[in-house]
Amino acid sequence: MTDSIDLGLNLLDHQLLDAENRRCGKVDDLALEGGPGEELELVAILCGPGVWRGRAGLIGRAAAWLGGGRRVRIPWDDVAEVGSHVKLRKRAAELGLGRGDDRVRPYLDKIPGSDR
Amino acid sequence: MKIFQVALGILAAIGGFVDIGDLVFNVSAGATFGYQLLWVVVIGVVGIVVYSEMCGRVAAVSGKAVFDAVRERVGFKAGLAALISAQVVNLMTLTAEVGGVAICLQLLSGLPYRWLIVIAGVGLLVVVWVTAFEWIERIFGYGGLCLLVFAVAAVKLHPEWGAVGHGFVPHVSAESPLLYTYFAVGLLGAAMTPYEVYFYSSGGVEERWGPKDLGLNRVNAMIGYGLGGFLSFALMITGGALFLERGIEPEFLGSITLGAEVPLGQIGLLLALVGILFAVGGAAIDTLFSGAYNLAQFLGWEWGRYRHPRGAPRFTVTWFVLLVLALGLVLTGVDPVQLTEYAVIFSAVALPLTYIPIFLVANDRTYMREYTNGRLANVLGLLYLVVITIVAVTAIPLLILTNVGQN
Numbered sequence: 001m002t003d004s005i006d007l008g009l010n011l012l013d014h015q016l017l018d019a020e021n022r023r024c025g026k027v028d029d030l031a032l033e034g035g036p037g038e039e040l041e042l043v044a045i046l047c048g049p050g051v052w053r054g055r056a057g058l059i060g061r062a063a064a065w066l067g068g069g070r071r072v073r074i075p076w077d078d079v080a081e082v083g084s085h086v087k088l089r090k091r092a093a094e095l096g097l098g099r100g101d102d103r104v105r106p107y108l109d110k111i112p113g114s115d116r
Numbered sequence: 117m118k119i120f121q122v123a124l125g126i127l128a129a130i131g132g133f134v135d136i137g138d139l140v141f142n143v144s145a146g147a148t149f150g151y152q153l154l155w156v157v158v159i160g161v162v163g164i165v166v167y168s169e170m171c172g173r174v175a176a177v178s179g180k181a182v183f184d185a186v187r188e189r190v191g192f193k194a195g196l197a198a199l200i201s202a203q204v205v206n207l208m209t210l211t212a213e214v215g216g217v218a219i220c221l222q223l224l225s226g227l228p229y230r231w232l233i234v235i236a237g238v239g240l241l242v243v244v245w246v247t248a249f250e251w252i253e254r255i256f257g258y259g260g261l262c263l264l265v266f267a268v269a270a271v272k273l274h275p276e277w278g279a280v281g282h283g284f285v286p287h288v289s290a291e292s293p294l295l296y297t298y299f300a301v302g303l304l305g306a307a308m309t310p311y312e313v314y315f316y317s318s319g320g321v322e323e324r325w326g327p328k329d330l331g332l333n334r335v336n337a338m339i340g341y342g343l344g345g346f347l348s349f350a351l352m353i354t355g356g357a358l359f360l361e362r363g364i365e366p367e368f369l370g371s372i373t374l375g376a377e378v379p380l381g382q383i384g385l386l387l388a389l390v391g392i393l394f395a396v397g398g399a400a401i402d403t404l405f406s407g408a409y410n411l412a413q414f415l416g417w418e419w420g421r422y423r424h425p426r427g428a429p430r431f432t433v434t435w436f437v438l439l440v441l442a443l444g445l446v447l448t449g450v451d452p453v454q455l456t457e458y459a460v461i462f463s464a465v466a467l468p469l470t471y472i473p474i475f476l477v478a479n480d481r482t483y484m485r486e487y488t489n490g491r492l493a494n495v496l497g498l499l500y501l502v503v504i505t506i507v508a509v510t511a512i513p514l515l516i517l518t519n520v521g522q523n
Binding site: 006009010012013014015016022023024025026028047052055056057059060063084085098100101102104105108109111113114115 | 178179180184187188191192193195196197200245246412414415416417418419424425426428429430432433482483
């Protein structure tokens with residue numbers, strides 16, 4: 001990891017990859033802690049439709065509603081590397097990420113040829 | 117062996133370049149203005165080369181496809197606006213292409229159109245589900261090469277070559293300048309189809325291109341799209357040589373095939389129909405995947421055309437839903453040729469929304485390291501930024517003022 005990163009350009013809205021390199025969401029927002037005069041610390045990545053609500057006005061709210069409104073908090077300690085993508089230390093399922101794909105997969109499995 | 121593979125890829129790219137937008141706009145531009153707008157096709161083809169080379173390079177160096185880069189660069193809000201407009205245009209294009217496939221099947225078989233819409237939809241679904249993507253690309257790309265019949269037809273129709281040559285010199289028409297400008301905008305929109313670029317860059321990421329593949333990217337972009345543009349010239353020349361003098365306005369996909377049938381007879385007609393079927397069918401599949409790529413990349417889902425459906429579940433569901441929506445829209449009885457005109461014009465309007473972020477990323481050292489735009493890419497990139505901005509701003513007023521190119 002580089003010593004300094006531009007949170008706006010190099011972290012926010014980047015792809016999340018889990019420990020097995022599975023694409024499992026985007027960095028939808030960041031959680032920072034520290035009051036005025038204190039040191040500001042990045043504590044977590046926020047991910048999921050619930051986070052969109054605050055990011056794009058009315059359309060963002062509509063998108064959040066359509067997406068089910070869930071939000072997932074990924075502690076900064078679970079981030080392994082920030083490069084071209086944001087690599088996580090754990091598997092998506094452990095962090096509660098990529099649930100949409102996991103939920104749809106069993107249905108696809110019933111259709112012949114889905115694992116060709 | 118490598119050269120052989122590249123050559124095969126290029127053949128497939130030529131066959132895959134032409135879609136329903138190119139067919140409709142090139143032939144009707146020829147029917148209305150003869151060869152006068154050939155120069156616009158050159159500008160359009162160079163434009164798609166510039167745009168796709170940049171996207172391919174961004175994919176190779178940063179590993180990011182178009183909508184990854186768009187969202188990272190302009191953020192969630194502006195990215196969402198770009199996504200929504202891209203998806204609307206995409207669905208319109210897809211609907212037009214599915215309808216186009218049904219029309220071709222009808223012209224080939226004579227069965228009722230409504231049945232053939234369903235057959236076209238189910239056929240595309242089955243092809244995409246059971247066929248490995250390498251094969252889809254080859255089958256539709258090589259099938260689309262039948263469109264070369266239009267190049268032969270263009271020569272056989274004995275156009276006035278002096279006038280054809282003059283058409284490559286940029287000029288403005290004195291008679292009906294508004295309509296002329298409308299066709300110019302449409303031709304640019306048809307040549308610089310964004311879904312092809314989304315598709316191309318996503319393919320680059322999937323095939324794990326790296327900086328070593330930048331040469332391949334350049335060759336693909338220049339030769340694949342460049343030679344594809346050659347087919348556009350042929351289409352416009354047949355339109356000019358056949359329809360203009362007879363005062364025919366080709367309003368149906370079937371009339372486009374006359375361009376090959378009149379000079380070459382039955383065999384010309386057959387090749388033209390098969391060529392259009394594969395070109396438009398292949399474009400339908402590309403468009404279908406592009407819509408799924410865009411959404412999956414914007415939201416960070418698993419995606420990939422080389423993956424089996426269970427490897428990228430929501431991506432699979434997305435393309436399935438898009439296909440069903442398009443099928444439903446065609447079944448409402450909307451005219452695919454008319455819809456194509458709207459799709460091309462709206463795609464010209466939406467083009468800057470993805471072009472600008474990609475242009476910024478291609479110049480960004482944090483993404484591109486030493487592979488940022490060179491001087492040529494930047495001069496051309498800026499020039500086209502101006503061109504597509506003008507096109508985007510004027511497209512809808514022209515659509516209204518010319519009554520969708522009717523007056």
